[in-house]
Amino acid sequence: MKIATLILCSLLFTTPALALISRLQPGGYYFGQAPPGSQVFYRDKPLHLTADQHFILGFGRDAELRQQLTLLSPDGQKSELFLQLEPRSYRIQKINGISKRMMEPSAEELVRIQREAALASSARQHFSNLSNFREPFIWPLKGRISGVYGSQRILNGEPRRPHYGIDIAAPQGSPVIAPAGGTVRLAHQGMFFSGKTLIIDHGFGLSSTFLHLSKILVKKGQRVKQGEKIALVGASGRVTGPHLDWRINWFNERLDPALWVPSMSR
Numbered sequence: 001m002k003i004a005t006l007i008l009c010s011l012l013f014t015t016p017a018l019a020l021i022s023r024l025q026p027g028g029y030y031f032g033q034a035p036p037g038s039q040v041f042y043r044d045k046p047l048h049l050t051a052d053q054h055f056i057l058g059f060g061r062d063a064e065l066r067q068q069l070t071l072l073s074p075d076g077q078k079s080e081l082f083l084q085l086e087p088r089s090y091r092i093q094k095i096n097g098i099s100k101r102m103m104e105p106s107a108e109e110l111v112r113i114q115r116e117a118a119l120a121s122s123a124r125q126h127f128s129n130l131s132n133f134r135e136p137f138i139w140p141l142k143g144r145i146s147g148v149y150g151s152q153r154i155l156n157g158e159p160r161r162p163h164y165g166i167d168i169a170a171p172q173g174s175p176v177i178a179p180a181g182g183t184v185r186l187a188h189q190g191m192f193f194s195g196k197t198l199i200i201d202h203g204f205g206l207s208s209t210f211l212h213l214s215k216i217l218v219k220k221g222q223r224v225k226q227g228e229k230i231a232l233v234g235a236s237g238r239v240t241g242p243h244l245d246w247r248i249n250w251f252n253e254r255l256d257p258a259l260w261v262p263s264m265s266r
């Protein structure tokens with residue numbers, strides 16, 4: 001039994017290293033590999049490991065700059081790994097002309113908003129062992145960047161929640177393609193803020209969300225490949241014009257999509 005395990009381990013070590021580059025900053029992510037047989041804990045919870053012991057960890061917008069991981073070896077030894085994130089600052093974005101209804105939802109609408117947020121959250125919490133998160137991501141749409149991750153928003157003069165996506169302006173009906181493969185986890189026909197909303201699970205907690213669509217071309221549970229047409233750009237939900245708002249999550253941590261793709265060439 002022991003010999004078999006050793007052989008298996010040596011086979012795993014001969015697998016070529018993956019070209020996964022970490023982005024150590026708030027909104028970024030860390031790709032790690034644990035030694036064979038060991039487990040990795042983050043905030044007291046075990047991280048999911050791939051068959052070759054890789055794992056991914058995502059950092060939110062306001063993540064602590066010093067991050068700690070605990071490694072538990074098969075013989076029960078614990079060791080700590082510290083990651084130091086680069087600080088970053090965020091822009092301030094002012095948007096005017098948003099309707100009163102969108103600025104001040106009614107009590108009924110607030111119930112709807114909460115219900116929809118719970119749907120999105122549970123879709124993002126779903127764990128699958130798909131390995132698509134390892135694909136080098138591509139832009140789901142090319143166009144003018146009209147909003148960036150993390151910006152503090154001033155809507156009609158009032159400070160509101162930061163923006164967590166990257167906004168790409170494009171004409172109504174422009175095709176949106178899958179930035180990486182995955183499984184459709186949510187295809188919603190009309191949320192209060194985000195309109196037609198699509199969530200694709202890329203595996204190990206990593207997901208993409210596409211907001212304000214005019215049409216969703218895939219169904220919940222469907223597998224999609226990188227580059228496949230999945231939706232059309234629209235202006236549904238709280239928007240001032242047609243654009244795609246693309247978000248990336250690691251479970252419910254909101255990451256910066258711009259850190260997953262090369263700079264846009266058009």
Ligand SMILES: [Zn+2]
Nearest residue numbers: 147165167245
């Ligand atoms: Zn947006």
